[in-house]
Amino acid sequence: MRLLLLISRLDCLDELDALICNAFRRRGWEVIFGEINAIAADDYRCFTRGLLLPGSGEPCHPGPAALGNRETYFLDECQLVWVMSPPQDYAARDIWQMLWLASKRTAFVNSIEGMMFLDTKHALGYVLPKENRVFAYTSNDFSFLWERYRQASDQWWVAKPANAGCGQNVFLLPPNGPNVRTTLQCLTGNAVVQSLLYNGEVGAFKPEYTILQKFILEVANGEKRVVVVCGEAVAWYGREGNPDDHRSNIAQGGTPKSVELHSGEVKLAESIGLKLMEHGINFVGIDMAYPYIVELNIGYPNGLYNEMLTSGVDRSDRVAELIIASFENHCSLLR
Template structure:
């Protein structure tokens, strides 16, 4: 995961998962990607074992935490949660993939390699917008212009391939694209070498917000509606959006389950699926959040309990 001092305890989903596991009597340790090594042919980590005080309050749980540091073989652990923020470190995946058949990873390392970016979500594009809006991923600015013109988009989105939390998402209208080339050129070339970016049809209703569905083992188990802050088209909570309760209707449930079948096949057991107007616009497979706002708008229902229950069921299958 990210460093402990980067945790925002009042709203951090990872902390809720940790606290739930501790409350069940599990030994829990954490480490960052910088703490992982290979020694004597084994994948090892300098882990910090959590020693906590008994408390029901998550903020107090965080603030009173103490740690014991040791070097541990990863295969000594039963379950490893991958909770570092994107983009994923490919060297880290290379190291952990050596042991993915020996340890239950949430999510599976080979699955993260396949699905950790927005390219995976774009693979659901059938050109008919059955599951996702029409999507182009490219480094070619002329191709973006042609894509927009040929499909007669009234509005469209440009965003970086490795963005998160709504960062870098730019909304364009077809009759006002004067700075399209400049924006695309910046995103493509800002690192010093060309990077592909995403151009996507704007789904009507996005200005009203999106639905974040929490999907575990291919099954949608809860959702919130995220409402953009005034004057902003992004509904991400981290971008200033707010959350209200949302009950998935039959079509949304079926859509999530359809996507969930592919997720299970790829070893993605815990995922956030973002929906707008019955279209999937994004998948968060690396570090899905939304637990705290979900609990808050659903009368403090602690969805992390159900998440851990379902992942333990999957762990039992893995051990057979």
């Protein structure tokens, strides 16, 4: 059996890339590391550059390059494909289109439709029950968001892009804050100023979507990342925020810590996992500040490695077990 892991860089493996590769190889699978941004087609058959690791041998480690000769591999010659990171923006549209077509012939761990349309903050309103999502406004119109803030300017708010990760451009807006207007203008692209500078030309109009979300005190107590695989909560850890920052993202200086999940948290995470499975998503990282879900991480769903650091337990074998069982069940239903 052959698994293709589509990753961003062959010369520097991510923590999740290495863990998943090793877990599948321990089960006798061949694993190919393929470049997500090198997807191409030969007479409409999708292929990529990559390297093949046999079903046995030295394990991979995060950081160093995967060793082996780079060759061409066709997606339809693999039994399973896993998109581990999304493509670069410059090529994303073409790559998503080709991968969607390839997914009609080959099984994918996470569906292309799910990665395209559910790996976004916009999707929280669809996936989550009302009691588990934080009230928010979404717009690319500065005046709309500014007016909504002013109507409740005695409250704390959070403003952030709808499609960014790792805590990028996430701002905490205090009550009656002196820089709130400027922040919202900046996040929505400074459309009015750009129009003035370029004399109203259409090319100058580049508004950007922003989410204005109520700040919840539960976040101050720390978020938890829960990795859900095929509807089962497999791994989790807490995030202790940087004392100089309101964000607890690891990329922003947050620190992983060992935590427990109570029954309500497990039930909520697994119910979301089952909902996502209806759309072909079998592996997701859920950011939780119970009873609220802050974000769904499908494109960059790491969490296994940090959980291993905090607990000392590698959960990747359970992940592989669940994914393989789901894949085999899917194949049996098709026969």
